[in-house]
Structures are given as structure tokens and as C-alpha cells.
Amino acid sequence: MADRISVMIPESVVDAKIKELGEQISKDYAGKQVHLICILKGGVFFACELAKRITVPVSLDFMQVSSYENATKSSGIVRIKKDLDDTIEDEEVLIVEDIIDSGKTLHYLIPVLQQRNPASIRLCALLNKPSRREVEVKIDYLGFDIPDEFVIGYGLDYAQQYRNLPFIGTIRPDTTGGGIVTEEVEGDSVEQE
Numbered sequence: 317m318a319d320r321i322s323v324m325i326p327e328s329v330v331d332a333k334i335k336e337l338g339e340q341i342s343k344d345y346a347g348k349q350v351h352l353i354c355i356l357k358g359g360v361f362f363a364c365e366l367a368k369r370i371t372v373p374v375s376l377d378f379m380q381v382s383s384y385e386n387a388t389k390s391s392g393i394v395r396i397k398k399d400l401d402d403t404i405e406d407e408e409v410l411i412v413e414d415i416i417d418s419g420k421t422l423h424y425l426i427p428v429l430q431q432r433n434p435a436s437i438r439l440c441a442l443l444n445k446p447s448r449r450e451v452e453v454k455i456d457y458l459g460f461d462i463p464d465e466f467v468i469g470y471g472l473d474y475a476q477q478y479r480n481l482p483f484i485g486t487i488r489p490d491t492t493g494g495g496i497v498t499e500e501v502e503g504d505s506v507e508q509e
């Protein structure tokens with residue numbers, strides 16, 4: 317048995333969109349330096365590709381957060397597992413996140429960062445699930461709206477696996493413990509150990 321993976325957004329489409337976002341960000345921040353804050357771990361693949369497409373000066377910092385949860389639902393309170401290395405005072409901050417789902421993580425985090433007096437603070441997300449939103453979050457730069465399906469790849473994981481897939485996919489997990497992965501990549505079937 318194997319986890320069944322299907323392509324939702326092919327690599328070429330993701331790459332083209334990131335190029336577009338980079339061009340828009342470069343225009344909007346013309347004459348300024350943009351300070352990217354990558355939200356670990358999911359945002360890291362997107363942040364690297366995006367940074368390469370931005371033509372104004374870029375600095376980069378990382379933050380890791382996790383939400384306190386009880387057995388049934390996310391509390392909306394976020395724990396900072398790894399804080400930024402540097403101050404963001406007077407910086408043009410652009411948060412780079414993989415996906416906005418309930419919105420709770422960023423709804424909590426943005427005001428926390430705002431208190432550190434950046435010159436500005438905006439949000440760039442690769443994916444958005446609008447139908448899942450529980451609290452409002454303003455996304456300034458967005459890759460794709462997607463339906464309410466669990467997705468993997470381009471930084472997004474299922475049990476810490478599949479972050480390295482170069483496309484956005486959906487997964488039907490194998491519950492029998494089989495180690496072989498079958499990918500349906502644009503119609504083809506690929507077997508991986």
C-alpha cells in the first residue's frame with residue numbers, strides 16, 4: 317500500500333505565480349529594502365523562491381510558531397518556538413507564510429510583531445483556504461485560493477513528510493504502514509522508495 321498523491325497545482329504554475337508575486341512586490345517596495353519574515357517550517361521553500369524573484373534589497377529572518385491546542389480545536393493562542401534573530405524596528409516587514417487556513421496564527425502574530433514598531437507590515441501567503449476562515453486576516457499578496465482540502469508540497473507537510481515536493485498536491489494517506497509512495501504527477505505514475 318502507499319500514500320496516494322495527486323497534483324493540485326503543478327510546479328510550473330507555482331513557479332510562474334511566485335515570479336509574478338516577486339515582480340509585484342519589487343514594484344510596490346521600489347526604493348526600499350524589504351525584510352522578509354519566513355514562518356518556519358512551511359514557509360521556507362516559498363520564501364526562498366520568492367526572495368530570488370525580488371529585485372529590491374532583501375533581508376531575511378525566521379520565526380517558528382505553534383498553536384496551543386486542546387483535543388478538539390485550536391485555541392488561537394500562538395506560542396513562539398523560535399523568535400526572530402533581529403529587531404524589526406523601522407523595517408518594511410513582509411511575512412511569508414505557506415497557507416492561511418483558520419487565520420488564527422497570523423491573526424495572533426501580526427499584532428505581536430506590530431508592537432515591535434516596524435515601518436510597515438504586510439502578509440504574503442502562497443495558499444489560502446477562504447472557506448476555512450474563522451478570524452479575519454488581510455492577505456496583501458496571495459498565490460492561490462484553494463478549496464478545503466488538505467495539501468502537501470512546497471513546504472507543506474503531512475506528518476513532517478512531503479515538504480520537498482516541488483508542486484502542491486493532495487494526499488490520501490495509506491493507513492496500513494506501507495513505505496512505497498505512488499505519485500500521480502500530471503497523469504504519470506511514479507514509484508518512490
Ligand code: IMP
Binds near residue numbers: 358414418467
Ligand atoms: P491557521 O492558523 O489555521 O491559519 O493555520 C495555518 C497553519 O496550519 C499553516 O501554517 C500550516 O502549517 C497548517 N495547515 C493548514 N492547512 C494545511 C494543509 O492543507 N496542509 C498542511 N498544513 C496545513
Ligand code: MG
Binds near residue numbers: 355356357359415
Ligand atoms: Mg505554517
